[in-house]
Every structure is written in C-alpha cells, then in structure tokens.
Amino acid sequence: MSYIFAIDCERCKGCGLCVNFCPKNVLEISDELNKKGYYPAFQARPGDCIYCGSCYMMCPDVAISITSGNIKRKLKK
Amino acid sequence: MGKTFTRPVALSEKDTHYCPGCTHGIVHRLVAEVIDELGIRGKTIGVAPVGCAVLAYNYFSFDFMEAAHGRAPAVATGIKRVRPDLMVFTYQGDGDLASIGTAEIIHAANRGEKITTIFINNAVYGMTGGQMAPTTMPGQKTTTTPFGRDVEQTGMPMKMAELLSALMTPAYITRQTVISPKYVIKAKKAIKKAFEYQCEGRCFSLVEVISTCPTNWGMTPVEALSWAETTLLPYYPLGEFKTPDSQGGNDAA
Ligand SMILES: Cc1ncc(C[n+]2csc(CCOP(=O)(O)OP(=O)(O)O)c2C)c(N)n1
Numbered sequence: 307m308s309y310i311f312a313i314d315c316e317r318c319k320g321c322g323l324c325v326n327f328c329p330k331n332v333l334e335i336s337d338e339l340n341k342k343g344y345y346p347a348f349q350a351r352p353g354d355c356i357y358c359g360s361c362y363m364m365c366p367d368v369a370i371s372i373t374s375g376n377i378k379r380k381l382k383k
Numbered sequence: 384m385g386k387t388f389t390r391p392v393a394l395s396e397k398d399t400h401y402c403p404g405c406t407h408g409i410v411h412r413l414v415a416e417v418i419d420e421l422g423i424r425g426k427t428i429g430v431a432p433v434g435c436a437v438l439a440y441n442y443f444s445f446d447f448m449e450a451a452h453g454r455a456p457a458v459a460t461g462i463k464r465v466r467p468d469l470m471v472f473t474y475q476g477d478g479d480l481a482s483i484g485t486a487e488i489i490h491a492a493n494r495g496e497k498i499t500t501i502f503i504n505n506a507v508y509g510m511t512g513g514q515m516a517p518t519t520m521p522g523q524k525t526t527t528t529p530f531g532r533d534v535e536q537t538g539m540p541m542k543m544a545e546l547l548s549a550l551m552t553p554a555y556i557t558r559q560t561v562i563s564p565k566y567v568i569k570a571k572k573a574i575k576k577a578f579e580y581q582c583e584g585r586c587f588s589l590v591e592v593i594s595t596c597p598t599n600w601g602m603t604p605v606e607a608l609s610w611a612e613t614t615l616l617p618y619y620p621l622g623e624f625k626t627p628d629s630q631g632g633n634d635a636a
C-alpha cells in the first residue's frame with residue numbers, strides 16, 4: 307500500500323506540535339506566511355516519512371491527512 | 384501502519400477560532416471520530432458551553448444547542464429526557480463545569496442522567512483572558528493571581544473526576560490527557576467508552592481531559608504540553624475512577 311501525505315497549509319496555524327512529535331524529523335515550519343498570517347508546517351524530508359500518523363494525532367486543526375494512493379512513491383536511495 | 388488518517392465526517396469544514404496549538408481542537412477531532420465510528424451522527428446533539436468552546440456548534444456537522452454558562456448538563460438533561468433515543472453530550476471547560484456550573488454537573492451526575500460530558504481541564508479561564516479557575520495549580524500565576532494561586536485564600540485545586548466519582552449513583556468517570564500521541568489514543572478510547580455507555584443507556588459518563596491553554600499560560604504550544612505533563616499530571620492522575628459495574632464511590636484509579 308502506498309500513501310499520500312498532505313498538509314492543508316491554509317488550515318495550518320503553525321503551532322509546531324506535528325514537528326515536535328514526528329519521530330523521523332520529517333517536518334519543518336515554512337518561512338512563508340499563509341493567508342491567515344501563520345507560518346505553516348511542511349514535509350522538508352518526505353522520503354523519511356513512515357506514515358505513522360503521529361503528526362495527524364497531535365494536529366489541533368486537522369490540517370494533515372494521510373490517504374492511500376496508487377501512486378508509488380520513489381524509494382530513497 | 385496500514386492505516387489512513389483523514390478528517391472525520393462529524394467535523395465540519397470550518398476552520399476553528401482556537402489559538403495555534405490549543406488542544407481543544409484535538410479533543411474536537413476525537414469526539415468527531417468516535418461519533419463517526421459509532422455511526423451516531425444523525426442522532427447526536429451536542430451542548431456547547433460558555434468558554435473558548437462557545438462556538439463548538441460551528442465545528443461539528445450535527446445538531447448543537449448553546450447553554451448559558453455552566454448550565455450545559457441541565458440543558459442536556461432536558462434534551463435527553465424528551466428524546467431518550469438521541470445521544471446527548473456536553474462539552475465544557477473548567478471555568479464552566481467546575482466553577483459557575485458546579486451544581487449542574489454534580490446533580491446531573493447524581494441523577495444518573497444518561498448523557499456524556501467532555502470536560503476540558505486547562506487550569507485557567509481561557510476565553511476571558513486567563514483568570515484563575517478552581518482547577519488552577521497552587522502558585523500558578525494567572526491574571527487574578529498575579530503572585531501565584533494562594534491556597535490559604537482559595538483552597539486547593541478541585542479534582543472534579545474524583546469528586547464526582549464519590550457519588551453513589553453508577554457512572555463512568557475517567558481522566559485522560561492529549562499531551563502526546565500515546566495519550567491521544569487512550570483518550571479516544573475513553574471517549575468512545577463514554578459514548579458506548581450512553582448508547583447502552585447504562586449511566587452518566589464523564590471524560591475529563593487535561594488540556595493546555597498556551598496563550599494564557601504564556602507558553603509556546605510545545606512548552607505548554609510539557610508544563611501539563613510536569614505540573615498538572617502529578618496532581619491530576621489519569622485513569623478510570625469509576626465504572627457502572629463498580630460499587631458506589633471511588634474505584635481505584
Ligand atoms: C453568567 C456568566 N458569567 C460569566 C461569564 C464570563 N465568562 C465567559 S467564559 C468564562 C470562563 C471560561 O473558562 P473555561 O470554562 O475554563 O473555558 P476555556 O475558555 O478555558 O476553554 C467566563 C467566566 C459569562 N459569559 N456568563
């Protein structure tokens with residue numbers, strides 16, 4: 307099964323909880339503002355993501371989704 | 384693994400007004416996930432409090448009623464008695480439930496109303512700007528206790544889960560938290576159990592959730608989670624205090 311990870315950057319409030327709880331240090335806070343004036347989180351190292359859902363679990367704004375997808379993600383070398 | 388994570392249907396599409404990193408949002412999601420899993424969205428009515436969650440009715444995709452400050456359990460009692468076939472829950476803060484609404488929650492629990500209460504304990508009045516709540520910790524600085532809470536004047540923080548468990552009427556009473564993914568999973572199980580007891584018409588159920596208010600605590604969201612762990616959790620132990628199968632008063636936590 308392959309997964310599609312997404313952060314709705316307009317919903318994100320840049321609280322950093324997902325960044326803090328990611329066991330693989332995948333996430334970072336962007337230095338570009340979203341429309342609400344927050345610095346949203348993004349996957350800086352998507353290849354390291356194990357789709358564990360810890361970030362989804364802690365996101366108070368339900369800005370993160372992990373869905374199953376048919377598109378096979380390229381394996382890390 | 385093998386699991387996907389998507390926005391529950393019982394949450395509306397609206398963005399919340401909560402401050403960044405406020406755990407109200409996590410608990411909203413858990414309630415919505417439980418309602419989805421139990422398939423009760425079409426027959427659930429929430430009762431919103433006065434407090435930061437006053438606009439909760441905007442964030443769920445099922446019916447809601449707004450109650451006056453602290454009166455949510457009384458309003459929920461009315462709804463449930465008229466329509467016992469519906470699932471009725473209140474969502475209340477500690478200012479709402481443990482201060483102005485103390486009488487309502489104690490008597491609703493003691494009457495054994497078949498409702499569910501989600502009780503957010505963030506040790507402060509959030510909405511009004513960070514005043515002391517009955518749950519504020521000794522020495523904790525708030526706008527009304529600028530030198531820290533003085534227990535000589537205001538007594539000790541109220542442990543609502545324990546206090547309600549002392550009642551003899553059967554109930555499900557538990558305290559949980561959402562300060563890390565591990566606890567979030569446990570809190571969701573407890574919320575589900577609380578709703579299941581209501582579905583079975585068994586008893587009153589209450590889930591206290593140790594939460595954060597980064598804004599009024601003057602901390603970053605991550606700092607607030609660790610403050611909750613180091614300061615609140617030692618005083619507010621987690622666990623099940625009472626189940627409908629236990630006799631009378633406090634069950635072992
Ligand atoms: C009858 C009445 N008294 C006082 C208030 C002012 N008031 C609004 S919210 C609130 C306390 C909210 O704190 P809490 O229940 O802890 O919720 P939080 O905002 O922390 O989520 C108070 C005292 C009010 N709205 N109505």
Ligand code: SF4
Pocket residue numbers: 327328329330331332333354355356357358359360361362
């Ligand atoms: S799914 Fe897990 S590994 Fe991937 S970004 Fe989220 S927390 Fe990190």
Ligand code: SF4
Pocket residue numbers: 313317318319320321322323324325346347361364365366367368369370404
């Ligand atoms: S937890 Fe949610 S709101 Fe907070 S930074 Fe991460 S994606 Fe954004």
Ligand code: SF4
Pocket residue numbers: 400401402405406407435505509510595596597598599
């Ligand atoms: S004031 Fe506190 S409880 Fe209210 S939304 Fe902000 S962080 Fe949450």
